[in-house]
Amino acid sequence: MGAVAYLPGQHDRAKLMRYDTAVILKRFFFVEESLVISQAGWLAGVGTMEAKYTLARHMWEDSLTGDAQRTRVFELRYPSRLMEIGDEEPLMRLVNEARNAPSGLAMVQSLAQVFKPALLAAYRAYLALADGIGDGPSIRFMELALREKEAQITELEGLLPVLREYHPEDVADAEAWCAEIARRLNAMGGIGLDPVEAKAGDPVTLPGREPFALAQIPERDRRFRQVTYYWPDVVDPTYPYGDGMSLQIRSAISHLNEVWAVETGGALLHAFADELGWEFVLDAARWTYDESRHMRMGYERLMAWGYETAELPLGTYIYMAAYNQDPIYRLGSLYFFETKNIKRKPERIKSFTDFSDDVSRHDMDFDWADETIHAAYGTRWLTKLLEVRGEAKPDPHVVRAYVGNLVDSMVAKATDADRAEIRAIADHIMTKAQKIAGA
Numbered sequence: 001m002g003a004v005a006y007l008p009g010q011h012d013r014a015k016l017m018r019y020d021t022a023v024i025l026k027r028f029f030f031v032e033e034s035l036v037i038s039q040a041g042w043l044a045g046v047g048t049m050e051a052k053y054t055l056a057r058h059m060w061e062d063s064l065t066g067d068a069q070r071t072r073v074f075e076l077r078y079p080s081r082l083m084e085i086g087d088e089e090p091l092m093r094l095v096n097e098a099r100n101a102p103s104g105l106a107m108v109q110s111l112a113q114v115f116k117p118a119l120l121a122a123y124r125a126y127l128a129l130a131d132g133i134g135d136g137p138s139i140r141f142m143e144l145a146l147r148e149k150e151a152q153i154t155e156l157e158g159l160l161p162v163l164r165e166y167h168p169e170d171v172a173d174a175e176a177w178c179a180e181i182a183r184r185l186n187a188m189g190g191i192g193l194d195p196v197e198a199k200a201g202d203p204v205t206l207p208g209r210e211p212f213a214l215a216q217i218p219e220r221d222r223r224f225r226q227v228t229y230y231w232p233d234v235v236d237p238t239y240p241y242g243d244g245m246s247l248q249i250r251s252a253i254s255h256l257n258e259v260w261a262v263e264t265g266g267a268l269l270h271a272f273a274d275e276l277g278w279e280f281v282l283d284a285a286r287w288t289y290d291e292s293r294h295m296r297m298g299y300e301r302l303m304a305w306g307y308e309t310a311e312l313p314l315g316t317y318i319y320m321a322a323y324n325q326d327p328i329y330r331l332g333s334l335y336f337f338e339t340k341n342i343k344r345k346p347e348r349i350k351s352f353t354d355f356s357d358d359v360s361r362h363d364m365d366f367d368w369a370d371e372t373i374h375a376a377y378g379t380r381w382l383t384k385l386l387e388v389r390g391e392a393k394p395d396p397h398v399v400r401a402y403v404g405n406l407v408d409s410m411v412a413k414a415t416d417a418d419r420a421e422i423r424a425i426a427d428h429i430m431t432k433a434q435k436i437a438g439a
């Protein structure tokens with residue numbers, strides 16, 4: 001009798017087994033999640049318009065990649081619903097530590113030159129080994145994630161020159177910061193298909209770190225006019241919201257000034273990620289990305305009409321109203337101030353139709369659709385947060401009243417000089433609008 005014989009089982013398709021695949025995707029998820037939180041927290045701390053809307057989109061893309069990875073881990077480990085860090089702890093200590101970057105430039109540079117390239121390489125390695133038959137459902141979203149990471153790296157590199165120009169004093173520290181993270185990541189074997197080679201519990205504190213703190217005064221794009229109140233009607237009840245050309249301008253200025261909503265969305269994602277969990281992170285990432293699209297709608301309309309950035313006001317009063325306050329009030333401000341005009345939007349859409357202003361109509365119409373989603377986010381997460389905090393009768397209206405008072409007291413601080421300044425800016429914009437329209 002010969003030895004028991006079997007058919008050969010060696011095959012390229014069998015390189016990654018089900019359990020290995022789940023372990024690897026879980027590692028990727030934790031990295032994506034951490035980077036989403038880092039990008040969100042830093043939105044108020046990076047100055048350029050392009051950096052704000054680029055990071056907001058990237059973190060939304062990353063949140064969807066993370067969500068697909070997380071869902072797939074649950075499928076592969078069914079019925080387990082555990083997502084424990086376990087062996088990934090040393091890697092995650094380093095990825096989380098990167099949030100304590102010494103500057104916005106250092107944070108963006110670490111994404112551009114360390115973390116996103118490391119994820120790109122890891123995703124390439126994964127796709128090179130994964131089996132299109134056994135693991136087909138993963139391959140679709142991993143291929144998309146790979147393409148997005150490639151594009152993100154190029155876009156992030158494109159942000160660096162202006163960030164360096166704004167803060168030349170941060171350039172050397174940012175270089176050192178990224179070199180140190182890269183060195184430590186390489187020493188662990190990178191973000192790969194195998195667990196990192198480091199002992200659990202090793203503390204990671206990088207030289208030059210600044211413990212993360214939300215920018216209470218937002219960093220803004222210096223090409224724009226820096227003001228507190230972005231239109232005269234905010235501080236002067238006799239100044240009309242306007243109709244006709246005034247409404248076209250007012251609406252675009254409102255959209256542009258949703259910069260505060262982008263910063264606020266990021267701030268609350270970062271603040272409540274641990275307390276409210278992944279489902280909240282996913283909603284908040286989309287919410288923040290939407291606000292960045294609204295900001296960009298105004299920016300692009302005003303540019304297309306022929307305005308220069310130096311003519312356009314960027315105001316801080318709503319963001320600053322929550323200065324050093326509990327971030328629950330930032331959640332409240334995003335919910336209430338962004339949705340309070342929701343009922344007026346259909347009538348504005350009709351006005352833009354009457355003016356044959358297709359682009360304002362288009363933007364307002366898509367904005368309206370987003371706001372209906374945001375109203376649901378606001379109710380859901382504000383109520384949940386109050387519950388988590390042990391409120392016996394969670395009532396978002398209490399938060400609404402407090403936020404209203406914060407903003408009212410910010411408006412009450414307006415001086416005659418503030419009123420004169422924004423009036424002059426608005427008069428110039430309206431005079432130019434008359435010229436552009438040939439009126």
Ligand SMILES: [Fe+2]
Pocket residue numbers: 258261290291294338367
């Ligand atoms: Fe918005």
Ligand SMILES: [Fe+2]
Pocket residue numbers: 290291338339370371374
């Ligand atoms: Fe919104």
